[in-house]
Each structure stands twice: as C-alpha cells, then as structure tokens.
Amino acid sequence: MRKFLRTVLELLAVLLLVSFGTFMLVSLLPNDPAVIILGEGHPPEAYEAKRQELGLNDPLFSRYADWLGSALQGDLGKSIVPPYSVVSDRIAAALPVSVQLAVMGMVLAMLIAVPLAMWSAYNEGGRIDRVVSAGTFAVLSVPSFLAGLLLIMVFVNYLGWFPRAEWSRLSEGLGKNLFHAALPAVTISLMEAATFTRILRNDLITTLQEDYILAAKAKGMSPVHVLISDALRPSSFSLITVMGIALGRLIGSTVIVEYLFALPGMGSLVIGAADTGDYTMVQGTVLVIAVIYVLINALVDLSYGFLDPRTRRA
Amino acid sequence: MTTTTTEPVELNPYEEDPLLVVDALHTEIMTPRGALKAVDGVTFSLRQGETLGVVGESGSGKSVMGRTVMGLYRSGGNMNVSGQVLLEGEDIQSMTARELRRVWGSKVGMVFQDPMTALNPVKKIGTHLTETLKEHSKLDGKAARNRAEELLNLVGIPEPRRRLDQFPHEMSGGMRQRVVIAIALANNPRLLIADEPTTALDVTVQKQILDLLQRLQAELGMAVILISHNLGVVAGRADRVGVMYAGRFAELAPAKQLFADPRHHYTRALLAAIPKLEQPPHVRLDAIEGAPPNMVNPPHGCRFAPRCRAAQEDCTHVPPRLVPTDQSNLMGHKRHWYACYHPVSHDTPGGE
Numbered sequence: 001m002r003k004f005l006r007t008v009l010e011l012l013a014v015l016l017l018v019s020f021g022t023f024m025l026v027s028l029l030p031n032d033p034a035v036i037i038l039g040e041g042h043p044p045e046a047y048e049a050k051r052q053e054l055g056l057n058d059p060l061f062s063r064y065a066d067w068l069g070s071a072l073q074g075d076l077g078k079s080i081v082p083p084y085s086v087v088s089d090r091i092a093a094a095l096p097v098s099v100q101l102a103v104m105g106m107v108l109a110m111l112i113a114v115p116l117a118m119w120s121a122y123n124e125g126g127r128i129d130r131v132v133s134a135g136t137f138a139v140l141s142v143p144s145f146l147a148g149l150l151l152i153m154v155f156v157n158y159l160g161w162f163p164r165a166e167w168s169r170l171s172e173g174l175g176k177n178l179f180h181a182a183l184p185a186v187t188i189s190l191m192e193a194a195t196f197t198r199i200l201r202n203d204l205i206t207t208l209q210e211d212y213i214l215a216a217k218a219k220g221m222s223p224v225h226v227l228i229s230d231a232l233r234p235s236s237f238s239l240i241t242v243m244g245i246a247l248g249r250l251i252g253s254t255v256i257v258e259y260l261f262a263l264p265g266m267g268s269l270v271i272g273a274a275d276t277g278d279y280t281m282v283q284g285t286v287l288v289i290a291v292i293y294v295l296i297n298a299l300v301d302l303s304y305g306f307l308d309p310r311t312r313r314a
Numbered sequence: 315m316t317t318t319t320t321e322p323v324e325l326n327p328y329e330e331d332p333l334l335v336v337d338a339l340h341t342e343i344m345t346p347r348g349a350l351k352a353v354d355g356v357t358f359s360l361r362q363g364e365t366l367g368v369v370g371e372s373g374s375g376k377s378v379m380g381r382t383v384m385g386l387y388r389s390g391g392n393m394n395v396s397g398q399v400l401l402e403g404e405d406i407q408s409m410t411a412r413e414l415r416r417v418w419g420s421k422v423g424m425v426f427q428d429p430m431t432a433l434n435p436v437k438k439i440g441t442h443l444t445e446t447l448k449e450h451s452k453l454d455g456k457a458a459r460n461r462a463e464e465l466l467n468l469v470g471i472p473e474p475r476r477r478l479d480q481f482p483h484e485m486s487g488g489m490r491q492r493v494v495i496a497i498a499l500a501n502n503p504r505l506l507i508a509d510e511p512t513t514a515l516d517v518t519v520q521k522q523i524l525d526l527l528q529r530l531q532a533e534l535g536m537a538v539i540l541i542s543h544n545l546g547v548v549a550g551r552a553d554r555v556g557v558m559y560a561g562r563f564a565e566l567a568p569a570k571q572l573f574a575d576p577r578h579h580y581t582r583a584l585l586a587a588i589p590k591l592e593q594p595p596h597v598r599l600d601a602i603e604g605a606p607p608n609m610v611n612p613p614h615g616c617r618f619a620p621r622c623r624a625a626q627e628d629c630t631h632v633p634p635r636l637v638p639t640d641q642s643n644l645m646g647h648k649r650h651w652y653a654c655y656h657p658v659s660h661d662t663p664g665g666e
Contacts, residue, residue, distance in 0.1 A: 210431060211426055211428060211431035211432045212431060212432055212433055212434040212435075214386065214426070215424070215426055215432045215433070215434075215494070215497075216434070217386065217418070218384065218386060218418050218419065218423075218424040219418065219419035219445070219446040219449070219497060219500075220414075220415040220416065220417070220418035220419035220420060220446065220449055220450060221415070221419075221445065221446070221449060222415060223411075225445070229437075229445070230434050230437070233436045234434070234435065234436055307436065308435065308436055309435070309436060309481040309483070310435060310481070310483045
C-alpha cells in the first residue's frame, strides 16, 4: 500500500513536469497565435488587443498556471482557428480511434509473437528458428508506410476485400468497426510482432537454460506445459517493458498509418493542429498523450510485481 | 554377456534380478574440439531398495551419467548415447519423448544440486508439487493439495499447509532442498537419482538432508543413486560405491569393502586425501597430483596412469577392464570389481 502511494506521488510529479515541458515547447513555436487569428495586414492596435485578450503578454509562468488550472478542471480551451472547436471534444472524438488501433495492433502482435517466439526458442538453432529469425528481420526492415502501402495494394486495390479510407465508429456496429480497423491494425501489428518475437525468443532461450526448466522436465511435464507455465512468465519482463513503450507510442504517433488509411485519430489531430499553428489544440493533445503514456508505464511497473513475486516486498 | 571359463570374468549387470541395468553406457557430447567422452563405458546394476553411491572428481562424468540414466540426455542434437539403460526391463534410451515423460516424475525422480535454482521463482511451492501429482497420479485439485501437504510433512517441513502458498524465495536453502526432494518423491518413484543433493548446502544442513534421504528410502523402499564428489557423503549411507574416474568406474564395491580394502590406486589415493581427526595438525594432506584427463583425447591405457604412483609400463597401452576380487557373496556373486593391472594389495609397499 505504501508502495502504491509512492507510485501515485511519483506519477503526479512526472505529470506536472510533462505538462510544464509541453507548455514550454509549445510557447517556443515561432508562430504568433495573434497573427494567425487576425491574418496579415491587421492594424497594430487590434494585434495588441488580441494579444491582451489571449493573455499572451502575461509572464510565462502565470500563463502556465492559468492553463494548468483550467486543464485540471477538464477545460483544455478552444481551438484558435476556425471552426473554433472545443479541444476536449476533438480529443474525445479522436482518442477512441487511436486507442482502438493501438490495442488491436498490440493484441494481434502478441497473438503472433508469443507462439512464434515459443516455437522458435524451443527449437533453438533449428530450421523453424532460422526461418522465424530471418522473417522477423525482414519485417523489421520494412518501414510501416511501405508495409501499409503493400497491404493496401494487395487487399484493397487487387483483391478488393477492404474499402480504403473509411472508418466507422464502434457505435455503428462492432462488425463494421472491426472490419474497417482490420487493415490499419495489421499494419501496426506487423512491426511490433517482429520486435516482440525477437525479444521474447531471446529471453525464453535464456530461461530455458535454467535449472528449474530441467527440473520441470524431470517431473515429466510436457513441452507445452514447460514453455507456458514455467518459462513464459520469467521471460516476459523485457517484453512487457517494450510493450508498454510501444502502446504509448502507438496511441500518440500512429501518424503514418492514420494518414495512409485516412483515419481521424490522435496522430492526425496533433499534426493538423501543428500545421495550422493551433497551439491550444497541440497543448491539449500532447498533454493527453503524455498522461496516457505515463499511466501505461506505471501499469507496466506494477505488473512486475505480479510477474515476479520476489519484487513484491520492495 | 555369457561367461565361459575360458574368457575373463565380466561384470554381468543382469544377474540378481535388478531394478535398473546400465550396460556399457557411453555418452558423448559434441564440442567444437571433438567428441567429449563424458561417460565412457559404465556398467552396473541396482536392486530394489539399494543405494549406489557414485563418487568422483568434478568432470569425471558422474552427473552426465545420472542424467543419461534418467534419459534427460539422449542421442540427438550435440549428444550421442550408446549402450543400454533398462528400468524394470524397459529401455529408457529407446523410448519416445512421450513414454519418457510418463517415466519421469513417476518411476524416476531426480534431486538437483542447487535448491536455489531448481525451483521456479514465480511458482508457489504448492504448484510445484500439485502439477506433477495431477500429471502422473491423476489427482484432482483438492486431492493433489492434500497430498502435497502430506509430502511436505513427510520431508519434515513444519506448517506444511502454510508453506504451500509460499514462494521459493521465502524459504531457506535447506527447506527448499526438502521441497525438491518432496517433488521427486511425489509419485512414489522406484528410483531416485540424487545429483550432489547437499553440495550447495552448509554442513549442518547437509547432514539433515542426507539423514532425511536415508530415512525416506527406508520408508518408501526405493533405489537411490547418490552422486557426490565427497566420499564422506556416501560413507555409511550407500550399500555399494562406484568410484568414477574419466567416465568409467575405477572401482565398484560394497561400501564396507571399498573403504576397508580399496584395490584401485585412485580409490586409495582418494581415501588417503580425507583429513583425519587423529592426524597431528599442520600436516600436509595427501592430495592427488595433477588433474583429470581431457576427455576429448583421453590417454591410452589406464586413464589414471599419468597421475598414479604405482603406474608401470603396461598401464599405458590397453585400458584395464573391471575384474573381480576373489571374494564372493553368499549367493556366489562377485561384488567387488576394480580396473587395475597392479592393484593395491596388502603386501604392496604403497604410499600409506
């Protein structure tokens, strides 16, 4: 319980730092929001008035305090460019898309990687292992925009199984939603699966040398039992760590995949906002992504305790 | 294997209706430098309820022998095994993987050297025990748990019910080794292979664990192969002792005869190297010079000859085979075997 409290306090500190960093970075952007709103050729009085209205003349720190104060109440402000939408509304629309893609990609990647890594590690140095090793290396060397394009070429243009550039929300029916999410999720999962397979295979091979694996075999346990029940859990620490990082990364920056499939996710949102100099939007989006990232990594830390009982009383 | 009067007498592992027969066992491990002959022609038998102590230096092949007898090491990959291992008449080395799994943990149990690494750190003690009980004895969850508690009790672990829910790291080394023994005994095996079961433990705990093994063997009537680098561990606990050197038995004899009347110079040298209480202090121990041979290219002739004080010219040509002493047991079986051309005898001026 004390450990839990300490974790929460640490999290809060990290989040505070992250939000401050975000705010600072955005304020370093060369675009002047007042100019963006007013456009070129405005009178200097109007410019000065606009800056006053936006609070841009206040000291940086008090602006941060204001922004943080309203952000804590759930108010991330309004977009400064037309259609002047509420930032949190736009995020609420984009976040489910990104989360769904990231989670689906991750689940698919795990479904591919775990059996493949176990099979490969069990036959270390054998033909299967070599094929898997070469295959994952090949996939890793293909950038995701190319993999996405290839998938689109084969499944959309050539086979015509999937529509392109369409998205339907979960509210429009699960089947339809999954159908439209399938190709982007596969694109995302490919590279992650290759990474996961390599990491898990290597850790499994190390674990399989352990005495307790030999002991489990000497008890007459089947190879499947030995792999799943004895070897998998002690081998999954690097995998869980990398997964946490990957999940955070996927939620914030599946930009290329979202762009390829024209999906309205967080990546598209933040890139669009940065393009138009919409600083309130960038601040809000980056803050949400950062919070998610930090939370996921905190969960990863907590999962170590579940995976290894020896770290529980630390 | 038939013995005629014209041929020299050979060790026949099939007489006396044994539980385990090991016949001309060879285990080679392929290394980049060539085939390493870890076990190079081991023959012995083990009767029901009997304890065989196997003693040898590090690298003498005793652990590899134990694992080959169990079938954990078999031909394939970088291993090459020849010879026979018959457990209750069934050939271990020619079994399929599935058949072997039926034998492991049920007919044969194994106790490992280091209890710190032989238990899975993320599994509860109870799970270690119940999974083998479910696999072999086909017990359901509740029955398996009760039996697991019974087993912990049997190996002298206090508060067994509470211990079932503990993890290995919550127990001491001695307690963990008791758990390892309980796992090996879970399904009442006919044969227990204990590979250096006390080497990783401190001395007071060593005695407790050895006493426990001895008590359990008497209670459960299983045969035991007790592997150790320490003659003292085997003394008084084994019925017979095999002294292993460079992948072979240098001498195989009933324990009392081996200690009282060693025939092989290696055995004699090992016995002489044991420190004795009655020796005056600060006297050099009678250590054996040199190191065991490289088993990729073992020496011709007797493997011990390069280190043997009694070696003569003829020792370096043909390896000596096991030959019996004159004594027989009541059944007329030869029980004391040694592999030496110039054995220790009482009129030989040795280095005693």
